[in-house]
Amino acid sequence: xxxxxxxxxxxxxxxxxxxxxxxxxxxxxxxxxxxxxxxxxxxxxxxxxxxxxxxxxxxxxxxxxxxxxxxxxxxxxxxxxxxxxxxxxxxxxxxxxxxxxxxxxxxxxxx
Amino acid sequence: xxxxxxxxxxxxxxxxxxxxxxxxxxxxxxxxxxxxxxxxxxxxxxxxxxxxxxxxxxxxxxxxxxxxxxxxxxxxxxxxxxxxxxxxxxxxxxxxxxxxxxxxxxxxxxxxxxx
Numbered sequence: 635x636x637x638x639x640x641x642x643x644x645x646x647x648x649x650x651x652x653x654x655x656x657x658x659x660x661x662x663x664x665x666x667x668x669x670x671x672x673x674x675x676x677x678x679x680x681x682x683x684x685x686x687x688x689x690x691x692x693x694x695x696x697x698x699x700x701x702x703x704x705x706x707x708x709x710x711x712x713x714x715x716x717x718x719x720x721x722x723x724x725x726x727x728x729x730x731x732x733x734x735x736x737x738x739x740x741x742x743x744x745x
Numbered sequence: 746x747x748x749x750x751x752x753x754x755x756x757x758x759x760x761x762x763x764x765x766x767x768x769x770x771x772x773x774x775x776x777x778x779x780x781x782x783x784x785x786x787x788x789x790x791x792x793x794x795x796x797x798x799x800x801x802x803x804x805x806x807x808x809x810x811x812x813x814x815x816x817x818x819x820x821x822x823x824x825x826x827x828x829x830x831x832x833x834x835x836x837x838x839x840x841x842x843x844x845x846x847x848x849x850x851x852x853x854x855x856x857x858x859x860x
Contacts, residue, residue: 665846676749676836676851677788684846722788726846731776732801733849737787 639736640723646742653710655739657723658703666699667724667733668708677722677735680708715745747771749852751837757858763825766855768837769818778849779812779822780836788836794820827859 641656657666665684669677683690683699683706690697696709710717720738750769758764770777778793792802794814802812809828814820824831834854840847 667848676838676853677849678851679848682846682848724849731795731840731842731847732790732793733778734790735780735788 640721640739642739643737644740644742646744647713649713649715649743649745651713651743653713653717653741653743655708655721655741657706657708657736659706659723659725660704661725663701663725665726666697666706668695668697668706669722669724669735671720671722671738673719680721710741713741713743715743717741717743749837749839749850751835751852751855753855754853755856755858757860758827760828760859761826762859763823764827764831764857764859766822766835766837766857768820768822768852770820770837770839771841771850772818774839774841774850775817776840776842776847777814777820778836778838778840779820780838780851782834782836782854783832791822824857827857829859832858 639658647653665682667682668680670680671677681692681697683697694711699706720740722735722738724733724735752767776795779791780788781791782788791804792812797814812822834856836851836854838849838851840849
């Protein structure tokens with residue numbers, strides 16, 4: 635079964651708006667990662683947050699982690715058409731190197 | 746850095762044929778992963794290697810699938826015989842180190858269609 639589940643499955647917004655995607659997981663983790671996949675391409679790492687961190691920023695990305703609720707969110711501020719992609723969370727399932735991915739959120743940013 | 750290199754990028758084959766997908770990980774990376782992506786099941790980890798040794802193959806769907814890593818710079822995923830339900834995008838990925846928290850670098854994928 636999937637360790638991470640993203641919500642919503644699809645999100646359509648206008649350029650300049652913020653986009654928020656959520657991820658829930660089931661078992662304890664050491665860290666959680668977010669990846670991006672452009673259509674027809676491989677996944678690209680965006681950001682990693684460790685279990686002892688609550689929030690992390692990278693450019694226009696803001697990630698939060700709530701281990702008590704077993705959930706994370708990815709916020710993209712001031713979105714651009716180039717942000718159109720699918721976004722996946724991945725968890726390490728108790729500290730192993732094995733990363734398990736959710737099914738992703740498909741984000742469309744309309745110009 | 747050339748990144749993770751996969752071949753072929755696209756393959757169309759007939760049911761029953763053998764399919765071999767190839768991967769060259771990033772030089773110096775110790776871990777290699779094979780994932781399969783479909784609309785229905787999302788991204789599934791099939792198998793991963795550490796230092797050329799298979800560590801976890803619990804995601805390999807059945808005996809028709811096999812993977813090898815004869816050296817640090819090459820891995821294959823073989824399907825024999827192939828079936829239409831094997832149609833998917835197969836990703837190879839590699840990472841540095843053998844602990845959690847390492848970034849995984851993906852190749853561009855091998856798009857397999859079995860007719």
